[in-house]
Structures are given as structure tokens and as C-alpha cells.
Amino acid sequence: MATADIGLIGLAVMGSNLALNIAEKGYTVAVHNRSASRIDEFTAEAKAQGLEQNTIPKYDLADFVQTVKAPRSIIIMVKAGKPVDDMIEQLLPHLEPGDAIIECGNSLFTDTQRRFDYLKPKNIGYLGVGVSGGEEGARHGPSIMVGGSKDQWHNAEAVLTAIAAQFNGESCCAYLGEGGAGHFVKTIHNGIEYGDMQMIAEVYGVMRDGLGMSAKECAEVFKKWNQGPLNSYLIEITGHVLDAVDDQTGKPLVELILDKAGQKGTGVWSAIVAQQMGVPATAIEGAVAARSISSRKDERVAAEAIYGKPNRAKTDVTLEDLEKALLAGKIVSYAQGFAVIAKASEENGWALPLATIAKIWRAGCIIRSRFLDQMSSAYEKGEAVNLLVVPDFVAIMKDSHLSLRKVVAAAATGEFPMICLSAALSYFDSYRQGQGTANLIQGQRDFFGAHGFEIEGRGSDLHGTWPSTLGK
Numbered sequence: 158m159a160t161a162d163i164g165l166i167g168l169a170v171m172g173s174n175l176a177l178n179i180a181e182k183g184y185t186v187a188v189h190n191r192s193a194s195r196i197d198e199f200t201a202e203a204k205a206q207g208l209e210q211n212t213i214p215k216y217d218l219a220d221f222v223q224t225v226k227a228p229r230s231i232i233i234m235v236k237a238g239k240p241v242d243d244m245i246e247q248l249l250p251h252l253e254p255g256d257a258i259i260e261c262g263n264s265l266f267t268d269t270q271r272r273f274d275y276l277k278p279k280n281i282g283y284l285g286v287g288v289s290g291g292e293e294g295a296r297h298g299p300s301i302m303v304g305g306s307k308d309q310w311h312n313a314e315a316v317l318t319a320i321a322a323q324f325n326g327e328s329c330c331a332y333l334g335e336g337g338a339g340h341f342v343k344t345i346h347n348g349i350e351y352g353d354m355q356m357i358a359e360v361y362g363v364m365r366d367g368l369g370m371s372a373k374e375c376a377e378v379f380k381k382w383n384q385g386p387l388n389s390y391l392i393e394i395t396g397h398v399l400d401a402v403d404d405q406t407g408k409p410l411v412e413l414i415l416d417k418a419g420q421k422g423t424g425v426w427s428a429i430v431a432q433q434m435g436v437p438a439t440a441i442e443g444a445v446a447a448r449s450i451s452s453r454k455d456e457r458v459a460a461e462a463i464y465g466k467p468n469r470a471k472t473d474v475t476l477e478d479l480e481k482a483l484l485a486g487k488i489v490s491y492a493q494g495f496a497v498i499a500k501a502s503e504e505n506g507w508a509l510p511l512a513t514i515a516k517i518w519r520a521g522c523i524i525r526s527r528f529l530d531q532m533s534s535a536y537e538k539g540e541a542v543n544l545l546v547v548p549d550f551v552a553i554m555k556d557s558h559l560s561l562r563k564v565v566a567a568a569a570t571g572e573f574p575m576i577c578l579s580a581a582l583s584y585f586d587s588y589r590q591g592q593g594t595a596n597l598i599q600g601q602r603d604f605f606g607a608h609g610f611e612i613e614g615r616g617s618d619l620h621g622t623w624p625s626t627l628g629k
């Protein structure tokens with residue numbers, strides 16, 4: 158008998174926590190997983206948390222589907238990539254027109270669009286949903302970015318809205334647009350997350366190696382910053398990470414962790430799509446590159462042996478400079494991220510609501526922060542797409558860009574890598590100057606390729622008379 162409000166397939170970390178969250182909010186969730194052992198583990202956990210009355214474990218896929226009330230909403234939370242396509246094929250024979258598959262993993266938005274287009278003629282709805290907040294978020298309230306079939310969204314809206322994080326009584330779940338819109342926004346969210354994390358790490362490097370601060374001292378600074386304009390989840394957890402002590406050695410744990418960062422792809426996708434659309438997202442690109450360099454530990458050690466240790470004389474930047482530099486860098490990075498979203502919206506006809514996106518990022522997700530509230534207000538007022546020209550952010554940038562400049566300059570002379578903050582500064586300087594240097598580039602392009610250039614008042618496809626360099 159169909160008694161479940163919703164179904165969920167994939168009971169690894171994210172799926173099992175989402176299912177428990179759904180059950181806790183009073184909805185009945187049928188659950189299924191390829192390996193039976195995970196269903197057993199989930200059932201035991203649901204029992205331990207007193208939620209077993211709202212969960213229906215099903216070992217057989219057909220039986221699982223029949224347990225969900227029609228029109229069915231079935232979440233799949235399996236490994237991204239081929240497993241999602243496989244799962245769709247397995248589900249299809251059991252579904253009826255009007256049912257919907259809600260894919261909540263970290264899928265590439267073009268895959269989501271493809272699956273949406275594939276299922277539409279079959280009258281099966283497809284929702285590609287970005288879920289941010291990790292394990293904790295999935296269990297207690299993530300930020301949920303929904304894209305895909307709008308009609309079927311309404312069938313699942315009550316459940317998804319209820320399980321999302323809340324900010325001032327508003328749910329951090331919203332329908333953003335058709336096709337791959339939800340996964341696109343999640344991808345850019347992750348790109349921004351890369352930028353935030355890298356900038357924080359760069360500032361930590363100056364504290365540690367330039368100001369000679371201990372991990373504990375750094376932790377105190379991040380805790381203090383979390384009370385001010387930088388208030389955010391990532392600043393908060395940075396304080397905790399720097400504070401942690403290794404049980405075995407009594408040393409700060411952070412000093413024992415190898416300086417090699419991993420990545421799973423969403424940062425790279427953000428950088429690629431930004432480049433493809435011609436929108437500069439230098440902070441995201443810098444952050445992705447920094448992770449790649451970090452992973453080449455052996456090469457770095459060998460290069461250090463050639464060049465010698467970096468000459469890190471004590472720097473004269475202050476903690477206040479670092480705080481303001483981080484704020485300025487973050488604003489540039491978010492300005493870039495939202496500009497990428499705005500362009501994708503235009504190119505794909507998604508009509509992505511920028512104010513709503515900023516709103517649903519205010520709680521639950523990894524980049525939640527105080528200034529997203531200001532960003533959503535700015536977009537609600539219909540302000541310009543680039544936050545760097547929105548009055549509230551102009552005021553912050555005017556107050557903070559000198560500090561960013563001072564920190565980047567100190568990094569250059571003190572031999573600190575600052576790939577992300579310096580990229581943010583260069584973008585800011587490029588964006589705010591009326592007269593750039595691309596006139597020279599156009600001259601060069603015309604010299605070797607007759608690409609033409611424009612002169613105000615004289616036309617746009619002009620050519621120079623250049624000397625021949627052939628044979629020289």
C-alpha cells in the first residue's frame with residue numbers, strides 16, 4: 158500500500174541523514190539502497206533516534222516505488238555520474254506519468270539538463286537539486302537549490318521546504334529555474350566556497366609565517382573576526398580547526414595535517430563554465446589552481462631545494478589589515494560568482510532569481526555568512542548585477558581595498574603565495590578603471606592577424622599599416 162510521502166534511494170552519508178531529517182519533520186519516507194547492509198544500518202539508526210515510525214525500509218525496488226504515494230517524488234542520493242543514469246533506468250519501468258525523480262547529488266548541471274530533457278517526453282518530472290551543508294546540514298537543515306520540472310516541484314515542495322535550514326523564519330529552499338538551474342547554482346556555490354577557503358588559508362599563512370603567530374593565537378583571531386563583518390560558517394570553523402589539539406602529540410592538529418588539498422570537481426566546473434561564458438571569475442580560478450599546486454607536494458619540496466626557503470621577513474601588516482583584506486577579497490569573489498550566475502541565467506533562459514539565491518545561502522550551506530543578507534537586499538532592490546557597483550558594497554570596498562592592497566604588496570615582498578587575494582585585487586583594479594591596456598592588445602592582434610580595432614568616431618573594423626617582420 159502507498160503510505161510514504163516521499164521515497165529516497167541511496168543511504169550513504171548524505172541520503173541517510175536527509176531521510177532522518179524528513180522523518181523528523183513528520184513526513185513518512187520510504188528508503189532503499191543498492192546494498193541491503195546500508196538499509197539495515199539505516200533502520201537501526203532510525204530506531205536509535207526514535208524515528209522508525211516515519212521510515213519504511215524497502216529491499217526491493219519495485220516494492221519501494223509502490224510504497225510511495227502517487228504522484229511520486231523519489232529522491233536519489235547516489236554517487237554522481239553513471240550511477241545516477243543507471244538508477245534512472247532502473248526506476249523508469251516502475252514509474253507512472255506525473256511521477257518525479259529528485260536527484261540531490263553533486264551532479265554536473267549539463268548532465269542534469271540532459272536527464273531532464275530525456276525524461277520530459279516520457280512525462281516523468283526531473284528535479285536536479287543542489288544540497289549544501291555536508292552531513293550535519295543534511296540531518297538538521299541544508300540549503301536546497303532546486304531546478305527542473307516546475308509542476309513536480311510543487312508535489313515535493315512541502316517536504317523540501319520543511320527539511321531545509323531556516324533563516325529568520327524563512328526556509329533556505331527555493332525553486333530557481335528549469336533544467337539544470339539548481340545544479341548550476343550549487344556548482345557556483347561550491348566555486349565561491351573554494352575562493353572563501355583559499356583566501357582564509359592565505360591570510361592564515363601571513364599570520365603563521367609573517368606575524369609568527371601560533372595556531373592557538375590564530376584561532377583566537379578567527380573567533381574574534383566571527384563576531385564582526387566576516388561572520389560566517391567558514392570563519393567559525395577555521396577558529397575550531399586551528400584550536401584543535403592532536404591527542405597523540407599534544408601539538409596543534411593543523412600543524413600535523415599535510416598541506417595537500419583535495420578536490421572533487423565542482424570548483425573546476427565553476428571555473429570552466431565562467432571561462433566558457435566569458436565572465437571573469439579569477440578568485441574561483443585562483444582557488445582551484447591553488448589546490449592543484451598544493452597537491453604537488455613533491456614538486457614543491459624539490460623546487461624549494463633549488464630556490465631556498467622563502468625569505469619571510471616579519472611583515473608590517475596588522476590583523477586589522479588582514480581582516481579588511483579578507484572582507485574585500487570575499488566581496489570581489491562573490492561579485493564574480495553572482496555575475497557568472499547572472500550570465501548563465503541569460504544564456505539558458507533560466508531567469509535565476511539572484512536575491513532568492515543569496516537568501517537561501519544565508520543558512521544551512523557552507524558559504525553562509527552575514528553579508529549574504531546584505532546581498533539579497535541589494536538584489537531585491539534590483540541593484541546592478543555586479544556587486545562592486547552596489548552602494549552598500551561600494552562603501553565596504555572603499556573602506557577595505559587599501560588593506561587588501563597592503564596585504565597583497567606585503568605578500569609579494571615577503572614571498573607569500575597569495576594566488577586568490579591577489580587575483581581578487583587585480584580583478585578589482587581592472588574592473589574599476591575606465592582606461593585599460595587592451596588598446597595595445599588590439600594593436601598586436603591586428604599586427605599579426607589583421608583582427609581589426611576600433612577608434613572612437615572612426616569605425617570599428619580599422620587596420621593599421623604595420624611594418625613587415627617577415628624574414629627578420
Ligand code: NDP
Binds near residue numbers: 168234236262289
Ligand atoms: P557517495 O557519493 O559516497 O555514494 C554512495 C551511495 O551511492 C551509496 O548509497 C551507494 O550504494 C550508491 N551507489 C553507488 N553506485 C551506485 C550504482 N551504480 N547504483 C546504485 N547505487 C549506487 O555518497 P554521499 O552520501 O557522500 O553523497 C551522495 C551524493 O551527494 C554525491 O553526489 C555527493 O557528491 C553529494 N554530496 C555529498 C556531500 C558530502 O558531504 N558527502 C555534500 C553535498 C553533496 P551502495 O551502498 O550499494 O554502494
